[in-house]
Amino acid sequence: MKIALDAMGGDHGPAPCIEGAMQAAKELDVEVILVGDETTLQRECARLGATDGRLSIRHAPQVVEMHESPAAVARKKRDSSIWIATELVKHGEASAVVSPGNTGASMVSSFFVLGLTKGVERPAIATSLPTLTGEAIMLDVGANVDCSAKHLEQFALMGNEYGKHLFRKPNPRVGLLSIGEEDSKGNEVTKEAFKLLKASTLNFIGNVEGREVYSGTADVVVCDGFIGNVALKISEGVAETIKKLLIKEISSSWLGRLAYPLIAAPLLNLKRKIDYAEFGGAPLLGVNGITIICHGRSSAKAIKNAIRRAKGMAEGRVHELIQRDIEETIASPSPVEPSA
Amino acid sequence: MKIALDAMGGDHGPAPCIEGAMQAAKELDVEVILVGDETTLQRECARLGATDGRLSIRHAPQVVEMHESPAAVARKKRDSSIWIATELVKHGEASAVVSPGNTGASMVSSFFVLGLTKGVERPAIATSLPTLTGEAIMLDVGANVDCSAKHLEQFALMGNEYGKHLFRKPNPRVGLLSIGEEDSKGNEVTKEAFKLLKASTLNFIGNVEGREVYSGTADVVVCDGFIGNVALKISEGVAETIKKLLIKEISSSWLGRLAYPLIAAPLLNLKRKIDYAEFGGAPLLGVNGITIICHGRSSAKAIKNAIRRAKGMAEGRVHELIQRDIEETIASPSPVEPSA
Structure with a gap:
């Protein structure tokens, strides 16, 4: 090949x-x-x-x-x-x-x-995210900024096939990124998309909140490209900030400086786990x-x-x-x- | 009082x-x-x-x-x-x-x-976020899910007064949460809001990307309540996940376990810094x-x-x-x- x-x-x-x-x-x-x-x-x-x-x-x-x-x-x-x-x-x-x-x-x-x-109707970029239990897919993360419920439904279908391939699962859990777990929560577009997904043949687990994205509740997280891109960049920002603050905190005490060589390897492992660059890129579906x-x-x-x-x-x-x-x-x- | x-x-x-x-x-x-x-x-x-x-x-x-x-x-x-x-x-x-x-x-x-x-037209919840340089305000983080450009403009005005009070600055830097720094980036609502804010008397610094929210580029970050809530919850999810993975990594090696007592205090300090509960709550403006x-x-x-x-x-x-x-x-x- x-x-x-x-x-x-x-x-x-x-x-x-x-x-x-x-x-x-x-x-x-x-x-x-x-x-x-x-x-x-x-x-x-x-x-x-x-x-x-x-x-x-x-x-x-x-x-x-x-x-x-x-x-x-x-x-x-x-x-x-x-x-x-x-x-x-x-x-x-x-x-x-x-x-x-x-x-x-x-x-x-x-x-x-x-x-x-x-x-x-619209292609979508599907990224991989590290979770507590392994890996999840989020799409779209930037190809489309203003999406309809129908677009989100198509993203779910595309993410589902990609998830089946990536995770070798017949029925990946598909979730809709929203602001509450209840069916009724969300903005106009996500509430409409919720109905479409609920009526689909997908293994739709309902709304997932931002907090759950990284806990591994869903295999495939569906959202529009504006929110997906903001979510991704915010995640990078948080990870980067924590890393800088952690290094600052550790190096500000002599006990911390003493310990640093001992935790350098675990920190590097952690960096690898959360570094999406290691994940193999994002397909345009x-x-x-x-x-x-x-x-x-x-x-x-x-x-x-x-x-x-x-x-x-x-x-x-x-x-x-x-x-x-x-x-x-x-x-x-x-x-x-x-x-x- | x-x-x-x-x-x-x-x-x-x-x-x-x-x-x-x-x-x-x-x-x-x-x-x-x-x-x-x-x-x-x-x-x-x-x-x-x-x-x-x-x-x-x-x-x-x-x-x-x-x-x-x-x-x-x-x-x-x-x-x-x-x-x-x-x-x-x-x-x-x-x-x-x-x-x-x-x-x-x-x-x-x-x-x-x-x-x-x-x-x-709409009240907004303004939360405080820890940044590399101190603290920033983000609003709305959940009071309103579907917002117009006009609503975002009002959030900016309200956040500006709150920022003046909180940071004791005459002209807080107000940014619009979007997916690129260029004026032309964003969805329909943020592009329209960009024009309103640019024409306002606020100290508007333009679009801020998710990544910059935590670096302290802006004092006040404006967004609709759907995206603000997702951004906040995603941040909590990332912080929680990193904490759990870090503890797991450190405790999985004997060197790490040896070092743990030495870095416990810096870790606690870090937790305090990123724990928004310590920040004094979020006003409804x-x-x-x-x-x-x-x-x-x-x-x-x-x-x-x-x-x-x-x-x-x-x-x-x-x-x-x-x-x-x-x-x-x-x-x-x-x-x-x-x-x-």
Whole structure:
């Protein structure tokens, strides 16, 4: 299986991408097509000793910068590494595309090059979150800011297929992010979505509160992209703040400084557990192919994990299963009474 | 100054309320009227040695349970401790009301008994958050789920007056919670609110991302009650999860167990810093009086801090300053072009 990797998009240049691809080729039985400026990639590969025959380079003359808008990418950057990497999937030369670059550029490339899955109104980005009991999926975390109840229902269907694949569970627990567990709690959109989900064939466990997201109550947490993105960034903010305050507290007492070497390893383990970069990236669901979006700061290990996820999702034909579910729902919609 | 305390509403019964009131009377030069079942309160006061002459009891025959809806409270619980405590403010017998009970019951009591401030369309709950540099205010965190841009503008005005009081700053930095720093980022409501705030006389610093909330970029963070509540609960979830994982990690290695006693004190300090219960409760802004809502799990110390906050806000006449600002804004609204 071949995976197309946008090797130019990350914050730290091509090196983590090339190293991640080397590890993936060695450990995961995949071929990786590094897409980007040929001269740069050849030079970096030589420098890093990337001589593995399972790596190849595909030239792309343009690069998308982090600040560029999706609209500008669609208009002017059709020779960029992300766009050309996505075209490799479209033309069957690769089974999936992985990018640590500009999220909007990944979205717009997949939207235009691969196209929306038939019946899907909006694609969604599904991220993985660490929980007390393992891992949960949250979607959408940023592709769509103003969503209808119908959009949330589709996110639930897409998240469900992704959850089945990721957790190897036949019926992942699907929850709706809201402000109370009771059916009646929420804003207008979530209350309407609650009815649709309750009437669906999903294993819908009802509303989940923000507090429960990290306790592992649900396998799949559904929300609109505005709230999902705020929730994700708030989580990072809290984790970052706690870390800084903890280090400050510990180093402000001599007993703490004495203890620090002893707890350094547990702290590092904890960091790994809550570091979503380690989780293998976030797929864009609802397009005709497998697209994995990674953080711009991705390490080589994070890139390898994203390639692993891309491979698994391509093998599992997750995008085709999503299409089947969406088509079935459109053919026989949830029997929900119109709201007053 | 007299403060009315709903002494029946907390999760742990009247004891933390009575102890908090005792501490407040002693340290803060206030009188506290304990409102609730007279027999119960007399017995508990005797048991706890609460003989301070600055404490008094006002009988209320009903109690609101945590699960009761605001509508049910307004209909059937007008003899409850929270309702009667709020009436003491209305009738000038107390300068502020503090309740660790059902948030909806506090809101509905203040709404009906004190009434909305003239010009205010929706009241808002303003919570305090710990940041890397101190403390920030976020509002609304749960009073209103579906808000217009106009509502967000009013929350900003109310948060600004509260921030001036709390931080003793003439021009608190007011930010709008959104998904990107650029003016153009957000959902329909926040984009419209951005224009209103930019045209206002507030010290508006633009959009703040979730990540920045805890870094202390803004003094006042404005959002609708749905997103504010989710953000708050997500924060609690992350903090709780990190705590549990940290303890698990540390106690899973013998080096960690060895170090634990050495870092116990820093960990406790950290817990205090991020424990919003210590912060003195959250005022309901936009009503004709001072109402402070505390967490149901409030400790005696949290109750004392809430009484301190209530006293300060009553002395500062914060509710009257809010009324003045709202009236001024209505008299000369922000010159914003109609959106396309």
